[in-house]
Amino acid sequence: xxxxxxxxxxxxxxxxxxxxxxxxxxxxxxxxxxxxxxxxxxxxxxxxxxxxxxxxxxxxxxxxxxxxxxxxxxxxxxxxxxxxxxxxxxxxxxxxxxxxxxxxxxxxxxxxxxxxxxxxxxxxxxxxxxxxxxxxxxxxxxxxxxxxxxxxxxxxxxxxxxxxxxxxxxxxxxxxxxxxxxxxxxxxxxxxxxxxxxxxxxxxxxxxxxxxxxxxxxxxxxxxxxxxxxxxxxxxxxxxxxxxxxxxxxxxxxxxxxxxxxxxxxxxxxxxxxxxxxxxxxxxxxxxxxxxxxxxxxxxxxxxxxxxxxxxxxxxxxxxxxxxxxxxxxxxxxxxxxxxxxxxxxxxxxxxxx
Numbered sequence: 422x423x424x425x426x427x428x429x430x431x432x433x434x435x436x437x438x439x440x441x442x443x444x445x446x447x448x449x450x451x452x453x454x455x456x457x458x459x460x461x462x463x464x465x466x467x468x469x470x471x472x473x474x475x476x477x478x479x480x481x482x483x484x485x486x487x488x489x490x491x492x493x494x495x496x497x498x499x500x501x502x503x504x505x506x507x508x509x510x511x512x513x514x515x516x517x518x519x520x521x522x523x524x525x526x527x528x529x530x531x532x533x534x535x536x537x538x539x540x541x542x543x544x545x546x547x548x549x550x551x552x553x554x555x556x557x558x559x560x561x562x563x564x565x566x567x568x569x570x571x572x573x574x575x576x577x578x579x580x581x582x583x584x585x586x587x588x589x590x591x592x593x594x595x596x597x598x599x600x601x602x603x604x605x606x607x608x609x610x611x612x613x614x615x616x617x618x619x620x621x622x623x624x625x626x627x628x629x630x631x632x633x634x635x636x637x638x639x640x641x642x643x644x645x646x647x648x649x650x651x652x653x654x655x656x657x658x659x660x661x662x663x664x665x666x667x668x669x670x671x672x673x674x675x676x677x678x679x680x681x682x683x684x685x686x687x688x689x690x691x692x693x694x695x696x697x698x699x700x701x702x703x704x705x706x707x708x709x710x711x712x713x714x715x716x717x718x719x720x721x722x723x724x725x726x727x728x729x730x731x732x733x734x735x736x737x738x739x740x741x742x743x744x745x746x747x748x749x750x751x752x753x754x755x756x757x758x759x760x761x762x763x764x765x766x767x768x769x770x771x772x773x774x775x
Contacts, residue, residue: 425467425556431614432465435626443467443530446628455729456625457634461565463620466605468629470530470555472515472537475523478548483517483524486543486673488654490666494519496588497580499595501641501664502526503654504536509677510650511657512539514643514664518586518607520593525558525607529645559613562632563620564603571623572604575616579604584663592616598639598662600765634726637734640764642691642723647705651721655681656738658691661768687770689738691723694749697732698757701725709754710743719743722751734762741770 429439437444444465446453456462474483484491488503496519504513513536515528528536537551544551563572572594573579578587580596587594592608606616636643642657653674659665660682667682681687696702702725707718720739728734737759743749750756 425559427610428559428614429467431617435621437465437626438628444628446630447626450628450630453625453627453631454634454727456627457564457631458729460625461567461571461623462563462627462631463617463624464562464564464627464631465629466560466562466632468530468633469527469560470533470553471558471560472526472528472533472540473523473552473554473558474526474549476547476549479524479550482544482547482549484669485671486540487517488659488665488672488674488678489517489663490669491517491524494524496520496593497586499584499586501584501659501662503644503657503659503664504540505654505672505674505678506650507673509653509674509681511644511652511654512536512649514657514659516595516597516605518593518595520558520588520607523554525554527560527605529643530555532644532646532649535646535649557609558607559610560605560607561613561617562597562603562605562635563624564599564631564635565601565624567623568604569602571620572606574619575606598641598765599635600638601635603635630726633724634734637693637724637726637736638765640691640693640736640766642736645704645724647703648721648723651705652689652738653681654678655687656689656691657723658764658766658768661766687741687768689720689740690768690770691736691738692744692759693734693736693762693764694759695728695732695734695762696725696751696757696759698751701727702733702735702751706752708737708739708759709750709752709756711748711750711754713754719749735759
């Protein structure tokens, strides 16, 4: 039995409801949806997996492939990254951790195979090994008003800044952007289950949907198979959440990304919005301005989630002019209207140091 199956069985004993090897909830999804904004939650992350990159040239290999400066990733600091096509379109997004002499790329489970397959094409003679580490490296999330205090009880220390980490021999704790303090706790099966057992009586157990909701509120995007190659990283606001380095060397799509930064003006960006609808917006769904033709959307849904008060909160990349000049609707020009909300950060539309 693999470690991941052991983890699923471990959670199943605590009333976890499993669909397609992913924990959807712990018995009451409506209560969990409300708890994500009121309680300290312990959150399953089986919707995400890990690609491990190891070997003496792992750092230089990733440096030549990803949008950010991998040299800044240490056991004390994680980092968001985009993996792009030569045309600068994001194929995948992930957080990179360093732990026990390997780099771990954290991304949607269903997107691991395609991402690994493409990365493997560029290894050539490099001394680096890639493997799907989902069955060896286990992670869960901790978020909410008491999460900092609880995280500190695990290994006696807590990262104070977003993207920072603390580690011991078998466990990593990384602080992640969010409306409330939140942390990813990852490591080997024995240490992770012990940490979960230590925390569960002080928290509300939630399925992976809760983490996705917190990502939406934090303005952290995600790429799935349905929206791969749709967006240049800046359209996803990655330059505003430390997901791009404009000082590092070349990587696939770097010329396009750099040209937009140094010479262009951003025409599309990602917005946070609410839609009062009973039908869940899907990744890749079109959004329309009121005067749009039926087949001419002004943007697409990045991800969405049921909101605690009803309706759905979502992220959408759309034309800035359409967002500023008129009403925007889901799926059709007369569909549910988007009610735009403030992101927790500002988005630069032009290079700010000109």
